[in-house]
Amino acid sequence: MIRKQMAIDITADLDRRPIAKLVQEASRYESSVCFEYKDKKVNAKSIMGMMTFISIMNRATAAKDKIDVIIDGKDENEAMGAIEDFFA
Numbered sequence: 001m002i003r004k005q006m007a008i009d010i011t012a013d014l015d016r017r018p019i020a021k022l023v024q025e026a027s028r029y030e031s032s033v034c035f036e037y038k039d040k041k042v043n044a045k046s047i048m049g050m051m052t053f054i055s056i057m058n059r060a061t062a063a064k065d066k067i068d069v070i071i072d073g074k075d076e077n078e079a080m081g082a083i084e085d086f087f088a
Contacts, residue, residue, distance in 0.1 A: 002077070002080050004068070004069050004084075005068055006068075006069055007066045008057055008061070008066075008067060023045060025086055026045045026083070027045045029073065031076045032045075032072050033045060035053055035070075036067065037059065040056050071083070
């Protein structure tokens, strides 16, 4: 399992289309991919979970906090690299 904190700047243009692309990217990997902020954890492979992600990220950005990206599985290193690239 890999857990990494990331500062992600959410802007108003993070809407359904980019969220769908993020779900597609996470779904390419066998590993589980989750985002966690305080008491909220969402599955990055679930479009409904990722729609929740927008409000979570707005709170994290406003507080200048980081989120945890948690990836677990046999291709976790590749998946983490892809998630980092997505937000770069």
